[in-house]
Amino acid sequence: MIKYALRCIDGHDFEGWFSTSSDFDTQKQAGFVTCPHCSTSNVEKRLMAPSVATSEKKVPKTADMTAGHVPVEMVAALKQAVKAIRDNCEDVGERFPEEARKMHYGETDARGIMGKATAEDVGSLLEEGIEIMPLPHLPEDAN
Numbered sequence: 001m002i003k004y005a006l007r008c009i010d011g012h013d014f015e016g017w018f019s020t021s022s023d024f025d026t027q028k029q030a031g032f033v034t035c036p037h038c039s040t041s042n043v044e045k046r047l048m049a050p051s052v053a054t055s056e057k058k059v060p061k062t063a064d065m066t067a068g069h070v071p072v073e074m075v076a077a078l079k080q081a082v083k084a085i086r087d088n089c090e091d092v093g094e095r096f097p098e099e100a101r102k103m104h105y106g107e108t109d110a111r112g113i114m115g116k117a118t119a120e121d122v123g124s125l126l127e128e129g130i131e132i133m134p135l136p137h138l139p140e141d142a143n
């Protein structure tokens with residue numbers, strides 16, 4: 001497909017797509033090329049290099065978000081947040097539900113802890129009013 005910049009006798013500018021350069025002449029002679037503004041078929045090609053459409057269309061940057069991808073900046077911010085939590089929390093591993101309870105009931109000093117908990121554990125901890133927050137799993141966390 002070839003795109004031509006066109007102009008009608010009244011000076012309206014518009015664009016038209018044609019399969020070949022001779023296709024424009026054929027269509028124009030047949031009166032098929034008309035101005036979208038005033039419908040005249042008295043149109044001419046403007047002096048402009050035709051641009052050829054290819055399949056390699058550049059995807060606009062904003063498409064990243066609409067396509068459901070997490071923007072790079074957001075991943076970076078998330079990683080930083082997770083790192084801050086890890087740096088400031090004691091990793092209690094499998095003992096997490098137990099430690100969280102001890103802390104909640106004042107059996108141990110309140111501190112930041114992190115660890116593993118099953119969905120069941122999480123459910124009961126939340127029911128007991130213990131504030132916990134799941135850490136997001138980031139792609140490179142996979143060991």
Ligand SMILES: [Zn+2]
Nearest residue numbers: 008012035038
């Ligand atoms: Zn016109």
